[in-house]
Amino acid sequence: MPLDSQALSTVVLVLVVAVVVLAVWVAWLQRSDALLRRRLRRLFGEGEGVGLDELLDRQFRRLDTVAERVEALNRLHHELEALSQQSIQKVGVIRFNPFADTGGDQSFAVALLHAHFRQAGAGWTIEARAVRRGAGRHPQGAFAGRRVTGATRQADERALAIVNPVAGNGAGERIASRIAAEFRDQGMRVDVIQTPAPDEAARLAREGAADGYRVIIAAGGDGTANEIANGIAGSGAALALYPIGSGNDFARALGYPRRRRDVPRFVRDARRRTIDVGEVNGRVFVNSAGVGIDGHVAQRIAATSRVVGKTFGYLAGSLVGIATYRPQPMRVLVDGELHSGRFLTVVAANGTHFGSGMHVAPDASLDDGHLDVLLAGDLSRWSSLVALAKLYRGTHVDGKKIVMKRARVVEIELERPLRAQLDGETTTAQRFSIRIRPGALEVLTK
Numbered sequence: 001m002p003l004d005s006q007a008l009s010t011v012v013l014v015l016v017v018a019v020v021v022l023a024v025w026v027a028w029l030q031r032s033d034a035l036l037r038r039r040l041r042r043l044f045g046e047g048e049g050v051g052l053d054e055l056l057d058r059q060f061r062r063l064d065t066v067a068e069r070v071e072a073l074n075r076l077h078h079e080l081e082a083l084s085q086q087s088i089q090k091v092g093v094i095r096f097n098p099f100a101d102t103g104g105d106q107s108f109a110v111a112l113l114h115a116h117f118r119q120a121g122a123g124w125t126i127e128a129r130a131v132r133r134g135a136g137r138h139p140q141g142a143f144a145g146r147r148v149t150g151a152t153r154q155a156d157e158r159a160l161a162i163v164n165p166v167a168g169n170g171a172g173e174r175i176a177s178r179i180a181a182e183f184r185d186q187g188m189r190v191d192v193i194q195t196p197a198p199d200e201a202a203r204l205a206r207e208g209a210a211d212g213y214r215v216i217i218a219a220g221g222d223g224t225a226n227e228i229a230n231g232i233a234g235s236g237a238a239l240a241l242y243p244i245g246s247g248n249d250f251a252r253a254l255g256y257p258r259r260r261r262d263v264p265r266f267v268r269d270a271r272r273r274t275i276d277v278g279e280v281n282g283r284v285f286v287n288s289a290g291v292g293i294d295g296h297v298a299q300r301i302a303a304t305s306r307v308v309g310k311t312f313g314y315l316a317g318s319l320v321g322i323a324t325y326r327p328q329p330m331r332v333l334v335d336g337e338l339h340s341g342r343f344l345t346v347v348a349a350n351g352t353h354f355g356s357g358m359h360v361a362p363d364a365s366l367d368d369g370h371l372d373v374l375l376a377g378d379l380s381r382w383s384s385l386v387a388l389a390k391l392y393r394g395t396h397v398d399g400k401k402i403v404m405k406r407a408r409v410v411e412i413e414l415e416r417p418l419r420a421q422l423d424g425e426t427t428t429a430q431r432f433s434i435r436i437r438p439g440a441l442e443v444l445t446k
């Protein structure tokens with residue numbers, strides 16, 4: 001059917017509008033293309049006569065060249081790293097002591113550290129077994145004529161930092177690479193190693209102390225401090241802390257700052273102090289040891305802290321522990337005095353706090369030659385919850401169900417093996433022999 005004049009006019013109008021829109025769109029594309037070309041030329045420093053395709057091809061070729069060079073550098077890095085390890089194993093690492101001077105002339109005392117390297121997790125660690133005897137000591141006479149005071153002594157003594165890479169939900173892994181620089185900014189020379197596996201910190205600390213390191217820094221939580229104390233108790237090396245763990249109760253007892261960035265200055269200016277340590281079945285603890293609900297709760301805390309954080313993790317773990325644990329029959333000898341019956345827990349405290357701020361032993365002292373022993377009897381779940389709330393204020397001792405004793409020796413016999421905690425680390429036994437070792441450990445504190 002033929003179109004009438006009105007319909008034809010409408011079609012023509014639509015076609016004209018479409019042509020105009022298309023023309024505007026093409027013009028916009030051309031302008032954008034020109035603008036893009038100008039910006040790319042300015043960016044890459046090319047001349048006006050270069051086309052866009054040629055320009056992009058040139059840049060891709062440059063990127064390919066860069067990628068090839070990066071790959072070559074990576075191969076060279078791996079070759080140099082392998083060669084370095086072979087050289088270290090054969091001739092050792094040369095370290096310089098800038099503090100040794102003779103006759104007023106500045107010189108460098110060279111100490112060879114026959115240090116082998118091995119990979120621990122994602123990082124490299126120095127194996128303390130391989131450190132040459134005396135590597136941590138200053139050369140004889142290095143401080144002749146100088147007076148070493150408590151305020152500057154830490155800067156003058158070589159320190160070894162043992163980092164637990166999993167402490168603080170992985171914070172140890174992150175700080176391991178920069179901890180030496182943080183102490184160097186405070187004038188301290190610190191060698192850093194990471195623990196390659198659980199329970200290795202004690203061995204590394206023992207070997208570090210034997211190799212002459214006068215300060216061993218525990219970079220981790222209470223468990224790391226516990227392991228290192230087991231390695232250096234009685235050695236003369238001093239334990240310092242870089243608290244990054246979940247609880248840090250021992251750091252609280254020694255007055256360490258809560259802000260991590262303040263720790264290197266605190267350690268630099270700290271003084272040596274001799275303190276007692278406790279011992280459970282031959283293993284040292286620095287802060288507290290508990291038999292009963294303590295070990296049960298320690299397992300729950302480890303799980304809940306990963307989900308809700310360290311502060312609420314302790315509270316949540318304690319609540320779960322109280323809900324799932326009942327007092328167990330025990331025979332407890334406190335310096336020969338027998339206490340028998342069902343006990344929720346028996347805690348031997350050297351420090352005042354445990355469980356991330358729980359004030360378990362308000363009158364405890366780290367150097368009084370005694371343990372403060374908490375005996376919590378057959379408490380109901382409700383009484384346990386009330387006692388938990390009071391524990392944070394240090395008002396939990398009532399003289400009836402919960403009593404406090406002071407002792408040098410505590411013997412605990414159980415009907416079946418139970419879990420116990422030593423500075424937050426758990427162990428299982430049916431008999432626990434707990435005693436104090438007066439003046440067995442040197443620490444750095446204010």
